Amino acid sequence: MQTSQIVTCQNCQSLKSLYSQINSSLYLQIKNKWMNQAYNTDICFNSDKFRKLTLYKRILEYRIVNPEYPSSCISDQDLITQITLIINK
Numbered sequence: 001m002q003t004s005q006i007v008t009c010q011n012c013q014s015l016k017s018l019y020s021q022i023n024s025s026l027y028l029q030i031k032n033k034w035m036n037q038a039y040n041t042d043i044c045f046n047s048d049k050f051r052k053l054t055l056y057k058r059i060l061e062y063r064i065v066n067p068e069y070p071s072s073c074i075s076d077q078d079l080i081t082q083i084t085l086i087i088n089k
Helices: 012-039 047-065 076-088
Strands: none
Touching: 012 047, 012 076, 047 076
């Protein structure tokens, strides 16, 4: 992840916390997929959730560094809400 910040953001801590939650959720999804393939189990792997989380992870990565990222037409709070819904789904 990039570390330098061009402009200060208002919700940096909550965005960083959400970023780590996305990483954890993606890890669990990948682990479930691997368990399914390696041991022929039926653990849930939601490819749509995985795709959405990967997309939001990239958006958050850039949003943390530069709050004026092109997706900035969506407020931080809306972004946090959308991601939280996907994670808890």
